[in-house]
Amino acid sequence: MPLPSRQTLLPFLRWLPNTTRRSLGNDLLVGLTGAILALPQSIAYALIAGLPPEYGLYAAILPVIIACLWGSSWHLICGPTAAISIVLFTSVSPLATPGSADFVALVLLLTFLAGVFQWLLGLLRFGALVNFVSHSVVLGFTLGAAVVIALGQLPNLLGIQIPSQPTALDTLLNIGQHLGESDWRALLLTLFTLGLSLLIRRLWPRAPALLLGISAGSLLVFLLPEQAAGIALVSAFEGQLPPFSPLTFKLSNILQLLPAAVACGMLGLVISLSIARALASKSQQFLDANQEVRAQGLSNMFGPWFSGSLSAGSFTRSALNLQAGARSPLAGVCSALLVALFAVFGARLIAHIPLPCMAASILLICWGLIDIAGVKALYRVSRSEFLVMLLTLLATLLLELQTAIYAGVLASLFFYLKRTSQPRVKVWQEGEEELLRVEGSIFFGACQYLQQLLQRSHGERVVIDAHHVNFIDYAGVEMLHQEARRLLAQNRSLILRRARPQVIEEIHKLEGAEHCPVQFED
Structure with missing residues (x-):
């Protein structure tokens, strides 16, 4: 068997020598735009996953750099995502208190296991295996995840504190029992941030609406300290580069996390490859699916050693990367490096962000996950696939999310076998x-x-x-x-x-x- 070439081991050598000063300047500008979008999203996704806010920034640094340099797509940008974050939360929260050191350690271990699974799939050239997770399953899971995430933000929106729950139904019932404790100031602050963000998005579509909305809400709390007294703020942290986080490989923890790691790994690959294929069709680029799978695995294998939680393709940031005219994956690398600069020098600003403002931004992200046009098209084209989507959606709302993914895949395979059994x-x-x-x-x-x-x-x-x-x-x-x-x-x-x-x-x-x-x- 011939030894792999340098370009196989280091695929970025195929395009890096072609970089010019002009293309580098363009990618740096695109990276700046991506970093501005990534900052509020990354912090929001960390909170969704039950992690301290700085871990959202850490996940948007090293994993992004590795995925860009070792991947096949020119425009795919990875990092923390809403769907992955909620699966991490529901998978690990029964085992440890969200935000605690044990919780963080388990999330990083789960990330490493998911990365190993992804890398092995790519190494064995099983990238096509992700095709068994049909579009209807992803659509139903994404819809359900949007609802689960939105329900999970209701306590911050209402200014109440309730313990985490394993399913969306349990969360909704628990919130109903504590509605009398709601703080109207938190609700008004959420509505202000949400309304301003929507207005900015409508009037200036290219402006960073999430960042501006959060900044305005935070400024309002800062200017009205007496009226806003008691409103919870994002936890402060010390500005630094992603710290080294040695993983603890305890057999009992590995066995507990393995099913969730496989589900998270498959979900991350489906999301990433779907986005990469959509972008490749628009940019007329050849996409090597197995190389992309290996890159995703490497990013999630090395990321947790430097405090990076599970990452996957971000449709919003990737589409922005393409529309802004990125010339190479260096745009994603520049974006990650600029996020790293903010993690070092801008950490104190995060401690002034009210949780209701973050809840508003997360609700806006959830709304972006709802693909109404896709649901209508699925209903018109295939009633059986529409039923798979509904079953996955219901499983997402009633079961733990990793179980919902398996349920959706099994339902999709059932209808496929039913069709093929009657040619x-x-x-x-x-x-x-x-x-x-x-x-x-x-x-x-x-x-x-x-x-x-x-x-x-x-x-x-x-x-x-x-x-x-x-x-x-x-x-x-x-x-x-x-x-x-x-x-x-x-x-x-x-x-x-x-x-x-x-x-x-x-x-x-x-x-x-x-x-x-x-x-x-x-």
């Missing part, structure tokens, strides 16, 4: 021949359905037009032999017409060409 068959009569045109594979799942059709036939010559049969397994071969022998006993015959060579070869393997009861015609 399209057209039946018609031509004299003594009864013809069956089979459009699909003859495999174990479809054998019973096809055998019933053959047993209902009455022609002297039962002809299967197998031109559209691409695959046949052992169960299918055995079924055809069994039906051919049954027809021979009745002085009738079973004939495969226009069968592909690989199908004929598989059928002959059972008893050999000389003793095969099935006849073949061109």
Whole structure:
């Protein structure tokens, strides 16, 4: 086996030498725009995940740099995301108190395990495995995650404190029991921040609406200290680069986190590759899915050693990267480096942000996750996929989120197998021949359905037009032999017409060409 080349081990060598002063300046400007967008989002996602706010910034530094340098996409930007953050929270909160040192350690361990799973998939060139998580599952999960995240922010919006709950339904019931403790000032501050952010987004679509809305709300609290007394603020932290965080590999923790790590890893890959493919189609770029999978794995394997929680593709930041004219992945690297500068020199500013303002920004993010047009299109195109989306949505609201992902995948596979177990068959009569045109594979799942059709036939010559049969397994071969022998006993015959060579070869393997009861015609 030939040794991998330098460009395989260090894929950024393919494009980095082509960087010019002009393209670097352009990518730096695009990176600045991305960093401005990343700052409020990263802090918000850390709070969603139950982590201290600085961990959102840490996750937007080293993991982003690694994913950009080792990935295949020119424009994909990774980092903390809303869906990943809520899965992290629901996976780890039953094991440790959110925000505590134990909670942070478990989140980082889960991130490392998810990264190893992703990297192995890419190493084994199983990148296509993420295709088994259908678009309907992702759509239903994203809708459910938006609702779960929004419900999780209601306590900050109402100025009340309640313990974390494992499901959205439990959260809603718990909030209902504490509505009498609501602080109207927190609610008004949330509405002010939310309204201003929406107004800015409407009047100046390119402006950083989240950042400006949070800044205005924070300034209002600062200018009215007496009226705003008692409103909770984001926890202060010391400005520094991402600190080294040695991981503790305790077997019991690994076994507890492994199912969630696989779910998070798959979800992250589905999100990242979906975004990367959409951007590649617009930029006319060739995308190496397995290289992108390996890059995602590397970013999540090395990120937690430097306090970075699980990262995945961000549609908002990636689309901005493309629209702003990024020339290379250096735009993402520049964005991460600028976030690092803020983590060092701007940490004190974060301690002045009220939690109701952060709740408003998170609600705005949740609204952006709701794809109404996608839901309508799915309903028009496929009712079965729409049902999968609804089942995933309900599972997301009623179950823990990693369980909801598995439930959605199983529902999607169930409907897929149901469709393939009843391939399209057209039946018609031509004299003594009864013809069956089979459009699909003859495999174990479809054998019973096809055998019933053959047993209902009455022609002297039962002809299967197998031109559209691409695959046949052992169960299918055995079924055809069994039906051919049954027809021979009745002085009738079973004939495969226009069968592909690989199908004929598989059928002959059972008893050999000389003793095969099935006849073949061109």
